[in-house]
Amino acid sequence: MGDARSTAQQTPGQQHAAKLNLVTLTAMVVGSMVGAGVFSLPRRFAEETGVAGALIAWAVAGTGMLMLAFVFQMLAVRRPDLDAGVYAYAKAGFGEYLGFFSAFGYWASACVGNVTYWVLIMSTIGSIWPALGEGDTFLAFVLSSIGLWAFFLLIRRGVKEAAAINRIVTVAKIVPILVFIVLALFYFDAGVFADNFAGADYAGSLFDQVRGTMLATVFVFLGVEGASVYSRHARRREDVGRATVLGFLCVFSIFASVTIVSYGIMPMAELAELRQPSMAEVLEYAVGTWGQVFISVGLIVSVLGAYLAWTLMAAEVLYVAAQDDDMPRFLGRSTGDDVPAPALLMTSVLVQLVLFATMFSDDAFNFALDLTSALSLIPFLLAAAYAVKLVREQNTSGRAGPGGRDLVVAVVATLYTAFLVYAAGMRFVLMSFIVYAPATVLFVMARREQGRRLFSPREAVVLAVSTAGAVVGVVALAAGWINL
Template sequence: MNNRTVSMRTLIALIIGSTVGAGIFSIPQNIGSVAGPGAMLIGWTIAGVGMLAVAFVFHILARRKPHLDSGVYAYARVGLGDYVGFSSAWGYWLGSVIAQVGYATLFFSTLGHYVPIFSDDHPVVSAVAVSALTWLVFGVVARGVSQAAFLTTLTTIVKILPLLCFVIIVAFVGFSWEKFTIDFWATNGNVGSVFEQVQGIMVYTVWVFIGVEGASVYSRQARSRSDVGRATVIGFVAVLLLLVSISSLSFGVLTQQELAALPDNSMASVLEAVVGPWGAALISAGLCLSVLGAYVSWQMLCAEPLALMAMDGLIPRKIGAINSRGAAWMAQLISTIVIQLFIIVFFLNETTYVSMVQLATNLYLVPYLFSAIYLVMLATRGKGLTHPHAGSRFDDSGPEIPRQENQKHLLVGVVAAVYSVWLFYAAEPQYVLFGAIAMVPGLIPYVWTRLYRKEKVFNAFEWVVVTVVVVAAIAGIVSLVNGSLSL
């Protein structure tokens, strides 16, 4: 029976739908706060090459290892060891948890412009509202209820239409070439050198591309393998053009300093400067509907890494328990509790949406980096570092790849790995340290499970990874204690 039913058009829609999220609505302020138009264009060029390489890493690995279907962490686990796979899943899970808090915060702060009770003047009300929304969604997904296909399609349309309206209206009505070029390199903006500006926008460019690897999941269902590659390029270029258009057009309406001073939903403010209040209302409605439409899916995604690791024996299997309605209720409950804890911590510390974005992005980078390293290993030596699961579905074996194709895979892997390392370097140090602190608690269930199963805890490479994480976490804790580190 042929199950290759996903067309290239559908694959393109999946890429665009999974990549374009709430982050795009805040991109004018995010970019404007750290860079001018010139550095912005350089940054998007680097991000375009780097994130396309990351997307192709997952596409190539899906083709070379079609039996590895336990999410993005499976590649890191097979190639570099169980703990590296676990840390990739743990990072992806925590990134998703923090992203949930960020999305809900952005939703209620936007709503606060129209419903004063949710404004920044009432942080406790917003915290309670975010908590209530989180537990309401848990109640839905724990019953095994998921969004229907038509709702996902509707959500994508709701997201894209306001963005297209923004591009068309601003391009033909509000854009000023003189304003765009008057301080092209932001020499008057107190944002540093061009290099520092480019460095500053890197995390934001990754944030708005999270999910671009999603097309590789559907490789086996595509009508042809070549469709996946073409869809990845077309979908990625479409999203990149949309992001570059919104960023560039915004600099033609407001100066870099004006953009930097905007609220989180900065696209609304830019359009309001062009056409008045109804423009802000249009964009705000698109953002709110987009966040609400995707919130259930993202909260379900939060639980997926935990459930997969439990099913694969990396953490206690009870965490992956499935109820009678087919929902991983224990993983959902743990994820919801952790989301609630982050809500409390973030609101007590008055953490901004931008800080949540930077922290979540650093955690998302973990599986990106390790998957790229695995592809480099496959292209150079044909296998990963360890093979503790030979003969199982985590076996590292695979078909022989022609030399010329391997060279292409090596180039993609190297570009993605270098780009991922550069992103860690470009990130603000405090978010790297906070990310390390967040990784350490995962050692408890992982080590306990390995000891309980009487399995080797770490291989040589994993000891290096653990040492780096623990040392960074200790440095972060010391900095927290002496007051030099804060969110």
């Protein structure tokens, strides 16, 4: 365990934390990334770009996310004392308040992302049970809520058991996706693919097409940091970095393949109009009804597995932040089975609240998907920027290894995440501020528990900026300048 606290200071549950090996950590990375996103890729890409734009988008996203994966691998080696990676790196590099924002933003993005899973499951079943609609009806809300609390009880039993289940589910859910790719290649139409190469009339410039796909690629790659977030349970610290890169390479090849082969099945304009999950609709077009049923079953298994992994990671981030006195103390409690029960409960409550809100949204799935991506960008940007800072500091002090390579990786990852913030657009930047700013209440609670000054001068500046952004966002929503 890389925990900086001594064994004597740990609770009994922490002393007996489940030790995860390389296979399990890699499965958690793959399980975290392969969820709802991959099943929505055909339509999401066809709405924005053709084959040429998709190839460029995956090259950009693949390179950027690989650099980010290398960043988490590098930081796990250079700073083995830091747990819950994304949050801990932001705090170490830029102070407690930005570290708190990173922890909260990562946690909130995980919760909103979990809502997309339930919406997509209900929408999938809704194709044969109309009462569920697009996953946003009252019946869908009730069934999703039952599933939500069933998972709460499962994870509440113990982290070790839940992680083992996730490893099994990860294997089971990859099979339908691989079958889709093979069947799509068998039914591949070179003429249709050629017609889709340049894009449709509704697509803008090539740059705009690529930019339009960026939030979708961020969403499907969320989870690349999964092993880092759960690092305190690793059997060997070096396995954290290895699992991150191995998991990324496996998933990247799957995501790019699903997208590109779909362009050889249907015209782009028709792909863009498919019901989600669009992968099921594509296979139905190619092989008939059984193809849709096959993918739909695979989707439900996949999404439930991803939901399990993301709930574990979300609770872990709150727990470690509270252990480090950056969240209220009640979130730092755990059971004898090493389950951060209050953090898990708070996670489930937020998912429940957002689930309720989906009944009043016109496009719950796509909005939640994009907001999930936008909320994750600040934590990723801060982690990458900290890597740049750390490598430069260690190079200067003579404590670095391959500093030149690491510095290039960190700079490229930072530039990529900065581009993602730009690609998200002002709408989601303002929506992120609306979520971030009120969270400061938790930071204030933690500072008061410790009898400390609420904000330093630098932290007060960050508070002012985030509050101003939230106010502008609320005004923009009220005036109709941006919408949900």
